[in-house]
Amino acid sequence: xxxxxxxxxxxxxxxxxxxxxxxxxxxxxxxxxxxxxxxxxxxxxxxxxxxxxxxxxxxxxxxxxxxxxxxxxxxxxxxxxxxxxxxxxxxxxxxxxxxxxxxxxxxxxxxxxxxxxxxxxxxxxxxxxxxxxxxxxxxxxxxxxxxxxxxxxxxxxxxxxxxxxxxxxxxxxxxxxxxxxxxxxxxxxxxxxxxxxxxxxxxxxxxxxxxxxxxxxxxxxxxxxxxxxxxxxxxxxxxxxxxxxxxxxxxxxxxxx
Amino acid sequence: xxxxxxxxxxxxxxxxxxxxxxxxxxxxxxxxxxxxxxxxxxxxxxxxxxxxxxxxxxxxxxxxxxxxxxxxxxxxxxxxxxxxxxxxxxxxxxxxxxxxxxxxxxxxxxxxxxxxxxxxxxxxxxxxxxxxxxxxxxxxxxxxxxxxxxxxxxxxxxxxxxxxxxxxxxxxxxxxxxxxxxxxxxxxxxxxxxxxxxxxxxxxxxxxxxxxxxxxxxxxxxxxxxxxxxxxxxxxxxxxxxxxxxxxxxxx
Amino acid sequence: xxxxxxxxxxxxxxxxxxxxxxxxxxxxxxxxxxxxxxxxxxxxxxxxxxxxxxxxxxxxxxxxxxxxxxxxxxxxxxxxxxxxxxxxxxxxxxxxxxxxxxxxxxxxxxxxxxxxxxxxxxxxxxxxxxxxxxxxxxxxxxxxxxxxxxxxxxxxxxxxxxxxxxxxxxxxxxxxxxxxxxxxxxxxxxxxxxxxxxxxxxxxxxxxxxxxxxxxxxxxxxxxxxxxxxxxxxxxxxxxxxxxxxxxxxxxxxxxxx
Numbered sequence: 001x002x003x004x005x006x007x008x009x010x011x012x013x014x015x016x017x018x019x020x021x022x023x024x025x026x027x028x029x030x031x032x033x034x035x036x037x038x039x040x041x042x043x044x045x046x047x048x049x050x051x052x053x054x055x056x057x058x059x060x061x062x063x064x065x066x067x068x069x070x071x072x073x074x075x076x077x078x079x080x081x082x083x084x085x086x087x088x089x090x091x092x093x094x095x096x097x098x099x100x101x102x103x104x105x106x107x108x109x110x111x112x113x114x115x116x117x118x119x120x121x122x123x124x125x126x127x128x129x130x131x132x133x134x135x136x137x138x139x140x141x142x143x144x145x146x147x148x149x150x151x152x153x154x155x156x157x158x159x160x161x162x163x164x165x166x167x168x169x170x171x172x173x174x175x176x177x178x179x180x181x182x183x184x185x186x187x188x189x190x191x192x193x194x195x196x197x198x199x200x201x202x203x204x205x206x207x208x209x210x211x212x213x214x215x216x217x218x219x220x221x222x223x224x225x226x227x228x229x230x231x232x233x234x235x236x237x238x239x240x241x242x243x244x245x246x247x248x249x250x251x252x253x254x255x256x257x
Numbered sequence: 258x259x260x261x262x263x264x265x266x267x268x269x270x271x272x273x274x275x276x277x278x279x280x281x282x283x284x285x286x287x288x289x290x291x292x293x294x295x296x297x298x299x300x301x302x303x304x305x306x307x308x309x310x311x312x313x314x315x316x317x318x319x320x321x322x323x324x325x326x327x328x329x330x331x332x333x334x335x336x337x338x339x340x341x342x343x344x345x346x347x348x349x350x351x352x353x354x355x356x357x358x359x360x361x362x363x364x365x366x367x368x369x370x371x372x373x374x375x376x377x378x379x380x381x382x383x384x385x386x387x388x389x390x391x392x393x394x395x396x397x398x399x400x401x402x403x404x405x406x407x408x409x410x411x412x413x414x415x416x417x418x419x420x421x422x423x424x425x426x427x428x429x430x431x432x433x434x435x436x437x438x439x440x441x442x443x444x445x446x447x448x449x450x451x452x453x454x455x456x457x458x459x460x461x462x463x464x465x466x467x468x469x470x471x472x473x474x475x476x477x478x479x480x481x482x483x484x485x486x487x488x489x490x491x492x493x494x495x496x497x498x499x500x501x502x503x504x505x506x507x508x509x
Numbered sequence: 510x511x512x513x514x515x516x517x518x519x520x521x522x523x524x525x526x527x528x529x530x531x532x533x534x535x536x537x538x539x540x541x542x543x544x545x546x547x548x549x550x551x552x553x554x555x556x557x558x559x560x561x562x563x564x565x566x567x568x569x570x571x572x573x574x575x576x577x578x579x580x581x582x583x584x585x586x587x588x589x590x591x592x593x594x595x596x597x598x599x600x601x602x603x604x605x606x607x608x609x610x611x612x613x614x615x616x617x618x619x620x621x622x623x624x625x626x627x628x629x630x631x632x633x634x635x636x637x638x639x640x641x642x643x644x645x646x647x648x649x650x651x652x653x654x655x656x657x658x659x660x661x662x663x664x665x666x667x668x669x670x671x672x673x674x675x676x677x678x679x680x681x682x683x684x685x686x687x688x689x690x691x692x693x694x695x696x697x698x699x700x701x702x703x704x705x706x707x708x709x710x711x712x713x714x715x716x717x718x719x720x721x722x723x724x725x726x727x728x729x730x731x732x733x734x735x736x737x738x739x740x741x742x743x744x745x746x747x748x749x750x751x752x753x754x755x756x757x758x759x760x761x762x763x764x765x766x767x
Contacts, residue, residue, distance in 0.1 A: 267602045482622060
């Protein structure tokens with residue numbers, strides 16, 4: 001049995017509001033297998049982003065604990081990289097692409113030459129070689145999100161967390177980015193958690209899909225996607241088992257079963 | 258927050274703290290002396306001024322210059338701006354000239370104004386108009402030009418003519434810019450009224466402050482300065498409120 | 510080639526009106542006997558005489574020196590202070606109302622206070638300029654530092670940047686456009702207070718010169734003073750704009766695309 005990369009144990013999250021306490025997450029438990037790609041789906045507002053904030057250490061759960069690499073989480077853990085939905089606001093507009101990617105590397109003891117090398121490799125991996133000197137806002141939306149992914153890769157993370165990473169780009173670009181993410185998975189095998197509202201996308205990319213549902217939110221279902229890798233936009237999505245699993249997830253998200 | 262009642266607004270707390278510091282600094286230390294008024298002296302002088310009719314006359318004169326100057330600038334500048342903005346040629350022709358004059362602070366003109374108009378309410382009004390007319394006109398013109406092109410195209414598709422486009426799209430769009438310009442013009446008018454008095458000898462609180470300063474009465478000078486601060490604050494808050502109600506849809 | 514053509518066209522369109530106005534003024538006043546509105550050519554001659562030959566060093570330099578020194582001191586005090594205050598939400602909530610109030614006082618009205626304290630010499634001028642200019646700078650710096658966008662901060666925190674790194678590499682660059690706006694306003698106020706402090710004070714300086722000329726009915730000199738002040742005001746503002754555009758290239762580049 002592979003050790004869990006992340007272990008979520010009975011996590012609850014409450015928020016104080018002017019009219020009392022709001023119970024957002026009620027008892028979430030799940031173990032993320034090392035090297036797996038896990039999508040977290042659920043209806044709007046159920047608490048997916050809240051869970052993500054807990055996993056990245058940006059917030060503390062009201063009850064329960066999250067174990068990462070054997071240690072209880074308190075604050076941002078080491079070896080974690082994040083890709084957020086709003087790339088225009090998560091990349092620093094006053095820095096070039098190269099400097100943006102290099103920024104998180106400052107805290108690691110790496111020589112300047114190595115940093116430059118890593119930046120180059122990351123950009124090549126995401127298909128943007130040669131754009132070191134551009135500014136983020138000079139690039140298209142899809143390219144900016146690729147820079148965001150490159151930044152995450154440069155850190156050589158053990159865990160990659162993504163919050164609706166493809167929601168702000170157009171459909172065509174979304175397919176390209178999805179396949180990019182699959183390529184990254186094949187090349188590096190990083191444990192990945194992705195929050196998304198797109199059920200098709202979740203089914204296409206993941207090993208497991210976790211459905212959150214209810215007020216307070218709990219794990220309504222865990223769907224194992226046992227479709228073979230490598231996956232393809234045309235064949236995998238045409239597979240009847242894809243449709244079955246997708247439908248099962250959809251029904252859970254809508255509370256129909 | 259520990260130890261602080263949430264209901265007391267932060268501004269009040271800081272005001273009290275600052276007054277205390279002011280009082281201490283004025284009583285003991287290098288600044289203490291006749292040329293510096295402590296908080297208590299200034300406040301006492303202020304209350305004394307409230308009983309002085311000369312003070313209220315000065316307040317009225319300052320407000321008179323500010324209000325009339327403001328109103329006059331708007332009456333001139335807004336129609337002017339609307340006309341300029343309608344044609345691309347007129348806008349681009351006047352932009353440089355207006356930008357040049359709008360940057361010049363009215364204090365620069367005071368020497369000539371003293372000669373030509375003389376230290377009077379009229380001078381204050383003229384300076385306020387000069388201060389505002391260029392900025393407001395150009396801002397209005399910009400508002401007309403800056404109408405969302407998608408909006409205009411949609412109207413054109415619905416076969417609405419030029420007049421309708423102006424009335425239903427360009428004017429409301431300009432209104433948002435006019436609102437911003439109005440707010441700036443209102444505060445500027447008050448400042449110019451004070452400058453006209455202080456530096457140019459026009460009647461009002463400005464001149465009063467200069468008078469008290471040259472007479473060496475520090476407490477009254479400080480009292481007038483406090484009054485000006487209160488006036489300035491009240492004016493800007495009032496304008497912001499009015500502006501929000503007038504152009505509620507623009508989200509400014 | 511096209512770019513030069515377009516630039517030329519822009520100059521023509523923007524320039525024909527001022528050229529027309531100046532020409533009209535020149536001709537209309539050519540034989541003027543009005544004591545307050547002398548012929549423009551006479552003003553122009555006096556202008557050249559005063560400012561190119563005579564008084565640049567005696568009057569213009571002191572004004573510019575006081576202005577720049579006063580402004581720089583204000584910057585050096587107000588920006589660090591603003592960063593410190595803006596970094597803490599509670600401090601900002603308490604400090605901002607007071608700063609806002611003092612800022613509502615017409616800056617020129619502060620000069621009498623400094624005259625009472627310091628007399629009429631250049632220390633009074635610099636003190637007035639510094640005091641008046643620091644408030645808009647302070648206020649804008651506080652705002653700029655406070656308003657850092659949440660997504661940037663979250664990303665920085667997940668990537669485990671230290672508090673110092675977040676301050677210097679995220680908050681401060683993000684605040685630059687707002688701080689610059691404050692600097693511009695502060696500079697304009699510094700200019701106005703510089704002139705006011707001279708008119709109310711004594712001695713040398715462009716404002717003082719113009720006032721004395723007015724009092725002595727030396728109309729030509731008064732006009733030259735007013736004109737130079739106007740031109741200075743415009744040019745200094747222009748220089749400021751250019752510096753801003755260069756330093757904030759990323760900000761303007763980004764906005765152009767939105």
